[in-house]
Amino acid sequence: MPEITHHADTDALGPQQPLSMVRTALGYVAMIVLAVAAFFVIRHYGQSLVAPAASAVAPAAANAKSPVGGILPVLVALAAVIALGQVMGRLCAKVGQPPVIGEVLAGILLGPSLLGATISAWILPPDSAPYLGIVAQFGVILYMFLVGLELNAEWLRGRAHVAALVSHASIVVPFVLGAVLSLYLYPRLADSQVPFTSFALFMGVAMSITAFPVLARILTDQGMARSKLGALALSCAATDDATAWCLLAMVVGVARADTSTAVLVVGGTLSYAVVMLLGVRPLARRLAYRWDGEHLPRRAVALVFVALLASAATTQAIGIHALFGAFLLGVVIPHDSPVAKAFMQQLQNITTVLLLPAFFAFTGMRTDIRLLNTADQWLMCGAIIAVATVGKFGGTIAAARLTGLGWRESAALGTLMNTRGLMELIVLNVGLELGVIPPELFAMMVIMALVTTVATSPIVRRLVPAH
Amino acid sequence: MPEITHHADTDALGPQQPLSMVRTALGYVAMIVLAVAAFFVIRHYGQSLVAPAASAVAPAAANAKSPVGGILPVLVALAAVIALGQVMGRLCAKVGQPPVIGEVLAGILLGPSLLGATISAWILPPDSAPYLGIVAQFGVILYMFLVGLELNAEWLRGRAHVAALVSHASIVVPFVLGAVLSLYLYPRLADSQVPFTSFALFMGVAMSITAFPVLARILTDQGMARSKLGALALSCAATDDATAWCLLAMVVGVARADTSTAVLVVGGTLSYAVVMLLGVRPLARRLAYRWDGEHLPRRAVALVFVALLASAATTQAIGIHALFGAFLLGVVIPHDSPVAKAFMQQLQNITTVLLLPAFFAFTGMRTDIRLLNTADQWLMCGAIIAVATVGKFGGTIAAARLTGLGWRESAALGTLMNTRGLMELIVLNVGLELGVIPPELFAMMVIMALVTTVATSPIVRRLVPAH
Numbered sequence: 001m002p003e004i005t006h007h008a009d010t011d012a013l014g015p016q017q018p019l020s021m022v023r024t025a026l027g028y029v030a031m032i033v034l035a036v037a038a039f040f041v042i043r044h045y046g047q048s049l050v051a052p053a054a055s056a057v058a059p060a061a062a063n064a065k066s067p068v069g070g071i072l073p074v075l076v077a078l079a080a081v082i083a084l085g086q087v088m089g090r091l092c093a094k095v096g097q098p099p100v101i102g103e104v105l106a107g108i109l110l111g112p113s114l115l116g117a118t119i120s121a122w123i124l125p126p127d128s129a130p131y132l133g134i135v136a137q138f139g140v141i142l143y144m145f146l147v148g149l150e151l152n153a154e155w156l157r158g159r160a161h162v163a164a165l166v167s168h169a170s171i172v173v174p175f176v177l178g179a180v181l182s183l184y185l186y187p188r189l190a191d192s193q194v195p196f197t198s199f200a201l202f203m204g205v206a207m208s209i210t211a212f213p214v215l216a217r218i219l220t221d222q223g224m225a226r227s228k229l230g231a232l233a234l235s236c237a238a239t240d241d242a243t244a245w246c247l248l249a250m251v252v253g254v255a256r257a258d259t260s261t262a263v264l265v266v267g268g269t270l271s272y273a274v275v276m277l278l279g280v281r282p283l284a285r286r287l288a289y290r291w292d293g294e295h296l297p298r299r300a301v302a303l304v305f306v307a308l309l310a311s312a313a314t315t316q317a318i319g320i321h322a323l324f325g326a327f328l329l330g331v332v333i334p335h336d337s338p339v340a341k342a343f344m345q346q347l348q349n350i351t352t353v354l355l356l357p358a359f360f361a362f363t364g365m366r367t368d369i370r371l372l373n374t375a376d377q378w379l380m381c382g383a384i385i386a387v388a389t390v391g392k393f394g395g396t397i398a399a400a401r402l403t404g405l406g407w408r409e410s411a412a413l414g415t416l417m418n419t420r421g422l423m424e425l426i427v428l429n430v431g432l433e434l435g436v437i438p439p440e441l442f443a444m445m446v447i448m449a450l451v452t453t454v455a456t457s458p459i460v461r462r463l464v465p466a467h
Numbered sequence: 468m469p470e471i472t473h474h475a476d477t478d479a480l481g482p483q484q485p486l487s488m489v490r491t492a493l494g495y496v497a498m499i500v501l502a503v504a505a506f507f508v509i510r511h512y513g514q515s516l517v518a519p520a521a522s523a524v525a526p527a528a529a530n531a532k533s534p535v536g537g538i539l540p541v542l543v544a545l546a547a548v549i550a551l552g553q554v555m556g557r558l559c560a561k562v563g564q565p566p567v568i569g570e571v572l573a574g575i576l577l578g579p580s581l582l583g584a585t586i587s588a589w590i591l592p593p594d595s596a597p598y599l600g601i602v603a604q605f606g607v608i609l610y611m612f613l614v615g616l617e618l619n620a621e622w623l624r625g626r627a628h629v630a631a632l633v634s635h636a637s638i639v640v641p642f643v644l645g646a647v648l649s650l651y652l653y654p655r656l657a658d659s660q661v662p663f664t665s666f667a668l669f670m671g672v673a674m675s676i677t678a679f680p681v682l683a684r685i686l687t688d689q690g691m692a693r694s695k696l697g698a699l700a701l702s703c704a705a706t707d708d709a710t711a712w713c714l715l716a717m718v719v720g721v722a723r724a725d726t727s728t729a730v731l732v733v734g735g736t737l738s739y740a741v742v743m744l745l746g747v748r749p750l751a752r753r754l755a756y757r758w759d760g761e762h763l764p765r766r767a768v769a770l771v772f773v774a775l776l777a778s779a780a781t782t783q784a785i786g787i788h789a790l791f792g793a794f795l796l797g798v799v800i801p802h803d804s805p806v807a808k809a810f811m812q813q814l815q816n817i818t819t820v821l822l823l824p825a826f827f828a829f830t831g832m833r834t835d836i837r838l839l840n841t842a843d844q845w846l847m848c849g850a851i852i853a854v855a856t857v858g859k860f861g862g863t864i865a866a867a868r869l870t871g872l873g874w875r876e877s878a879a880l881g882t883l884m885n886t887r888g889l890m891e892l893i894v895l896n897v898g899l900e901l902g903v904i905p906p907e908l909f910a911m912m913v914i915m916a917l918v919t920t921v922a923t924s925p926i927v928r929r930l931v932p933a934h
Contacts, residue, residue, distance in 0.1 A: 071604045072783045079776035086769045099765075131601045137538045138602065298566075301820045302553045309546035316539045346813050353768045 024165045027402050031165075035172040039204075042179045046200055049183065051190035073128035074135060074358075080123050081106050081361040082353065096457050098217050100422060103357060104450065107364025113443075114369075124365045136362040137322065139355030140426055141312050142347055144323040147213055148330020149340045151238055162403045163232070167239035169399030170417045171208040171247070174391025178207030181387045185380060189441045198255035202436045205248045206428060206445060207388045210240040211421025211453065218419065218457055222464070229409050229464065233416045236396075240417070245327060246273070248427055249320045255436050268318040273328065276311070281332040293338030304333075304343060321430055356422075363425050363446070366432060371440045381444040385451050392418040392452075412463040419456045424449035491632045494869050498632075502639040506671075509646045513667055516650065518657035540595035541602060541825075547590050548573050548828040549820065563924050565684050567889060570824060571917065574831025580910075581836075591832045603829040604789065606822030607893055608779050609814055611790040614680055615797020616807045618705055629870045630699070634706035636866030637884045638675040638714070641858025645674030648854045652847065656908045665722035669903045672715045673895060673912060674855045677707040678888025678920065685886065685924055691931065696876050700883045703863075707884070712794060713740070715894055716787040722903050735785040740795065743778070748799040760805030771800075771810060788897055823889075830892050830913070833899060838907045848911040852918050859885040859919075879930040886923045891916035 081103075088102030088109070112120045124132070182200040190199050215237045224230035246269075253265030291300045308329050315325035333340050372378055393414040400410035428445050431437040437445070548570075555569030555576070579587045591599070649667040657666050682704045691697035713736075720732030758767045775796050782792035800807050839845055860881040867877035895912050898904040904912070 070783075071601065071789055072780055074601065075776045075780035075783065075789060079773050079780060082769055082776070083773045086766055086773075090766075130598075134538060134541065134598045134601050135605065296816070298816075298820065299553055299557075301816045302549055305821045306546050306550045306553075309542045309549070313539055313542035313546060316537075316542065322538055322542060346816055349763070349765075349768045349813055350817055353765065354772045 023402055024162065027399070028165050028168065031169060031172055035176050038176045039179055039200075042176075042183060042200060043197055046179075046183055046186060046196040049187045049196055051186055051192040051194065051196075051199075052188075071131070073125045074131045077110075077124045077128065077132055077361050078135070078354070078358055081110055081357045081364070084110060085357055085360060096461070097454060098214055098221065098421075098457065100214055100217070101450065101454060103360050104363070104422070104425065107357070107360030107362075108367050108369070108446070109364070110361060111364035111366070112368045112370065113364075116370075120365070124361055126365070129362070129365060132358055132362050132365070135355060136359040139351060139357075139359050140323050141308070141326040142351040143356055143359075143422075144327040144426075145308055145330045146344060146347055146351060147241070148327040149333055149335055149344055150216075151212070151241070151331055152335050163235040163239050165403060166232070166396060166399040166413070167236040168243065170210065170236065170392055170396040170414075171240060171243055173395025173398075174207040174388060175204035175247075177387045177391040178204040181207075181383065184383070185441065188380070189438055191435065191438055194255075194436055198251070198436055201251040201254060202431050202434075205244060205251050206424065206431065206437075207391055208240075208247075209244050209420050209424045209427055210237045210392070210417050211419050211423040212237045212241040213423075214421030214453060215416055215419045215456075218416070218460070222457075222460065224460075224464065229412060232405075233413055236413070236417060237419075241423070244423075244427075245324060248430065249315075249324055252320045252430060252434065255434050265319040269315070269320055269324070272314060272318060272325075276328045276332050280329075284332045285334055285337075288334050288337035288339040291339055293342035296339065296342045300339065304339065323426065359425070359429075363429060366429070366439065367443050367446045368439060369443050369447070371443050377440065377444070381447055384444050385448045388420070388448050388452060389418055389455075408463055412460055415456055415459045415463065418452045420449040420452045490869055491629065494866070495632050495635065498636060498639055502643050505643045506646055506667075509643075509650060509667060510664055513646075513650050513653060513663040516654045516663055518653055518659040518661065518663075518666075519655070538598070540592045541598045544577075544591050544595065544599055544828050545602070545821070545825055548577055548824045548831070551577060552824055552827065563928070564921060565681055565688065565888075565924065567681055567684070568917065568921060570827050571830070571889070571892065574824070574827030574829075575834050575836070575913070576831070577828060578831035578833070579835045579837065580831075583837075587832070591828055593832070596829070596832060599825055599829050599832070602822060603826035606818060606824075606826050607790050608775070608793040609818040610823055610826075610889075611794040611893075612775055612797040613811060613814055613818060614708070615794040616800055616802055616811055617683075618679070618708070618798055619701075619802050630702040630706050632870060633699070633863060633866040633880070634703040635710065637677065637703065637859055637863040637881075638707060638710055640862025640865075641674040641855060642671035642714075644854045644858040645671040648674075648850065651850070652908065655847070656905055658902065658905055661722075661903055665718070665903055668718040668721060669898050669901075672711060672718050673891065673898065673904075674858055675707075675714070676711050676887050676891045676894055677704045677859070677884050678886050678890040679704045679708040680890075681888030681920060682883055682886045682923075685883070685927070689924075689927065689931070691927075696879060696931065699872075700880055703880070703884060708890070711890075711894075712791060715897065716782075716791055719787045719897060719901065722901050732786040736782070736787055736791070739781060739785060739792075743795045743799050747796075751799045752801055752804075755801050755804035755806040758806055760809035763806065763809045767806065771806065790893065826892070826896075830896060833896070833906065834910050834913045835906060836910050836914070838910050844907065844911070848914055851911050852915045855887070855915050855919060856885055856922075875930055879927055882923055882926045882930065885919045887916040887919045 085103035085106035088106045089099030090102070092102035092105075093099050109115070110120060110123050115123075179200040182196070182203045185203070186196055186199050190196075212234075216234060219230045219233060224233075249269045250266050253269060287300075287303075291297060308326055311325035311329040312322035313325070315328070316322040372381060393411075396414035396417045397410045400413050401407070405413065425446065428437070428442055428449070432439070432442045552570035552573035555573045556566030557569070559569035559572075560566050576582070577587060577590050582590075646667040649663070649670045652670070653663055653666050657663075679701075683701060686697045686700060691700075716736045717733050720736060754767075754770075758764060775793055778792035778796040779789035780792070782795070783789040839848060860878075863881035863884045864877045867880050868874070872880065892913065895904070895909055895916070899906070899909045
């Protein structure tokens with residue numbers, strides 16, 4: 001797809017480049033300074049807040065028990081969620097929604113939210129959660145590896161300054177707004193064990209996610225992937241992804257540990273990223289073109305899998321999540337190399353059709369919408385959706401206008417960046433596992449992820465006629 | 468490979484067909500009657516035997532504990548066993564052994580046998596066994612599905628009478644000898660909770676396994692897969708596989724339950740096999756040719772995975788192992804259909820390189836050769852190897868001679884059928900999980916599986932010059 005770079009660089013952004021470079025640089029510095037200042041002001045006020053002594057509901061109860069029943073419940077749960085996910089996915093496709101929405105909904109439908117705890121326990125027995133969780137984690141690790149493999153570093157390079165400004169604005173604004181919202185949510189929903197700083201940081205990151213893979217699928221479905229706007233959206237989303245995961249890594253580091261070990265975690269994460277990008281990347285470039293993708297030798301396959309497991313284990317051991325290591329390994333393997341193509345082709349189906357539904361089932365099992373049973377709670381949920389959308393949409397539009405994009409295109413870009421999709425669910429599960437967010441807030445955030453993702457396609461279709 | 472059928476049917480076995488048909492039928496009936504009679508005589512004597520009150524070692528202790536430590540130990544264990552497996556596999560290939568031997572050895576090397584419990588626990592912590600076990604089970608389920616997919620039903624049809632006689636002789640003789648050996652082993656090694664009948668039946672089945680996939684790999688490596696002998700060995704091994712799994716299913720049914728539920732289990736298994744072969748097979752034939760393997764639609768992939776999970780869950784729910792359902796589903800999908808080819812191509816690497824090593828690690832973790840620390844125990848181990856080899860080798864040669872094969876070819880066939888490989892390990896793990904065999908006997912049987920598999924290649928190379 002060299003066409004993308006060509007279009008975007010010369011037609012849309014070329015003429016304004018000298019001016020936009022200066023504007024971009026100034027805007028960028030101002031934005032970061034303001035954001036950091038804003039966060040410290042918020043933190044100052046937030047630290048005096050007191051969270052409820054204990055969460056109303058036991059956190060992630062399913063996770064604590066010892067697994068029983070062996071493999072049978074895992075097989076049944078997976079079969080059910082895949083089958084229902086396909087049905088829901090086709091329904092979604094019929095009304096112009098990405099199928100992944102249907103697959104996520106299938107998990108929630110089979111969870112306690114709608115069927116109730118008793119019936120849901122037949123299909124997704126809470127006892128089997130740890131086993132299902134392991135399969136889900138393998139699914140997410142392989143999926144993030146694929147996301148990393150598909151990430152085209154070229155998209156970031158050519159239009160780095162524009163993509164960086166738009167992307168970082170689309171992160172910073174919802175991040176700051178998410179931290180502001182924490183001032184309201186923390187005394188009402190948080191656990192008193194969780195310090196305000198961790199809570200606000202996590203909420204900030206969770207608000208600022210953009211789902212690169214779902215976005216790519218929406219753009220392809222609309223025939224927009226090769227348009228100027230599509231290319232810009234993709235490069236912004238890719239930058240968003242990379243930035244958000246780095247931020248989350250740091251937040252997890254802070255949330256996991258006291259300050260001194262947090263420094264170790266953040267330091268370890270940064271060092272590992274540097275080692276991977278500067279040390280492993282050149283090695284991966286050399287190896288990735290050496291083998292023929294059609295007849296990949298067994299030792300090459302083993303080498304990639306060992307590297308994947310080792311990289312995932314390293315980030316897990318550092319204190320952040322295994323998926324970061326998987327993503328990083330995907331990033332350092334050139335996306336157009338025979339090795340990358342062979343792995344994408346072979347892992348796609350088993351990961352997205354067989355293993356990832358375990359993650360949807362796992363998420364659905366933990367999402368109990370019945371926890372939201374007061375008007376107050378639904379108000380909070382509405383506030384979360386509003387803040388997430390205003391932040392993402394507003395941040396993107398402001399930055400896009402600043403770089404010279406028209407109103408209509410800026411609005412379409414803002415809508416696209418508001419897609420939260422699967423990535424948001426992964427982030428939320430990390431937060432739930434860490435205990436940073438309670439199950440109620442988890443349910444609200446899952447609803448937010450669904451609403452923002454569902455809203456994208458119809459709005460973009462109105463703003464940009466299909467090609 | 469229609470060549471195989473052609474060669475074997477007309478050149479080798481065609482001329483003798485009228486005579487061999489009668490001989491085969493008579494021999495077959497005599498064999499089955501004698502075997503059943505022999506088993507009842509053995510059972511008569513065996514039932515008066517008393518097993519030790521409690522096993523010297525806690526059975527499969529690793530399995531009982533609640534899993535801790537999350538995904539990190541699983542990632543580390545997998546990375547270690549894959550990496551070491553590749554190194555060992557290449558060493559094996561250099562000395563003319565199939566690489567799978569090296570991968571199995573890697574699991575045992577990382578287990579407590581050689582490193583000792585303390586060091587081994589760093590790489591394969593016993594606490595993480597349930598998690599590793601789930602990954603291993605997924606690996607085995609997918610692997611057995613692949614074995615089923617690769618099974619060419621045509622191999623069984625054309626030469627059914629010869630293959631059936633040789634194959635069933637190569638099962639019946641070691642089966643009966645295994646039951647006889649039980650008279651010696653039961654009072655020394657078994658747990659008093661286990662009735663003699665279950666023990667003897669299990670030992671019989673465990674002795675009569677032939678590893679179809681390893682055999683196929685050895686034949687391919689030697690350039691023998693398309694020869695008359697190779698085709699006969701493959702069709703015998705395929706029959707062996709199918710028969711042995713049916714036998715094991717029945718044995719598990721008997722071992723799992725009291726007599727009345729055992730009837731239910733055996734009845735359920737047979738009914739399910741009939742439903743799959745008569746009901747699902749025609750449906751699978753129609754569907755399997757409908758889709759293009761290159762661009763398999765997502766719903767086709769989902770349908771196959773849901774069917775796989777459902778079939779595995781059904782046999783697990785019936786009371787036998789999930790792997791039977793996976794194998795059966797593979798068998799009913801035509802092996803040369805686009806769907807089968809697409810799945811074989813996509814699942815091969817992730818199953819055999821990433822997931823199956825979890826099974827080797829899991830097996831290695833449970834194999835503690837240090838349990839064999841007396842001369843008596845090593846004598847028993849030697850007896851097991853001798854009985855397994857004599858039974859398989861003798862049974863095959865006798866039947867092969869009866870159907871008119873020469874001495875040299877009969878001996879080569881006997882050696883080939885003695886390959887136990889990975890299949891034996893799967894069977895042994897089922898026995899260990901059921902508690903039918905104690906860890907000591909498990910270790911002896913693992914050694915037997917390794918020795919018989921290692922012996923195959925060099926002996927066959929002597930008997931049949933490479934093509």
